[in-house]
Amino acid sequence: MRRQTATSGINPAGSSRALRLDPLSLPVRFEAHDTRADGGVRNIELHRERVVLRRAIGGMQMAINVRVSDFLGVALRGIDDAQMLVLAHRDPSLTIPLCVSSDREEIAVAGQMWSDIFALPQIKEDKTRQPAPRRRRHNAIRARRPKFLVRRRAGGLINPANIHQGEREIIARD
Structure with missing residues (x-):
């Protein structure tokens, strides 16, 4: 079985030639058009269980690892004179072109x-979706002070009458 890479004849997304990935020869590695990435290109590794997106934004390299089960399904998008098959995600920037x-x-x-292959449903129309709102972290308040300490008053200044300065003897009682 032949592995498909960007150098082995697979046409990157956004090129003048059509993009056709073979679902039977996974894992697949290819480049896709990304307007926000440096150079306008992101590298995609497509496996049966996960998708790895690699891109640079503002000079910072990043790799995003997403499980295939986190995608909504396989959707069809209409472009100028052709149609595009995509792996649709709630976040539009994570949507992957397939064909x-x-x-x-x-x-x-x-x-x-x-x-x-991905055990995902086929979506008839891929409507542009808004990204999902950020979820609260489960341990968001763990770094805060405990509730009973918040209620307590913090210690005030030391009483100046208790400070003994300039004395030379220590008095100890029997």
């Missing part, structure tokens, strides 16, 4: 294969 073609039958067959 671009003007042949509707080819898109339908590829959509069914990708859906079966």
Whole structure:
């Protein structure tokens, strides 16, 4: 079985040629268009259980590891004269292109294969979704002071009458 990479003949997304990834030869590594990334390109590694997105933003390299089960499904998007099959995520910046073609039958067959391999549903229309709101961390208040310490008054200044300065003897009682 041949491994598909960017140098082995797979056309990167956004090129003038059509993007066609083979779902039967996973893992696949390819480049896709990303407007926010440095150079406008992100590297994608697609495995059966996970997807790794690598890109640089503002000179900072990042790798995002996402489980395939976190994706919503395999969706169909319409572009100018062709259709694009994508692995849709709640966050639009994590959506992965899988296939671009003007042949509707080819898109339908590829959509069914990708859906079966990833065990994800096929979504008829990929509506632009807003990113999910950030979830609260489970230990968000762990670093705060305990409740009973918040209620207590903090110690005040030391009473100046208790400070003994300039004395030279120590008095001890028997």
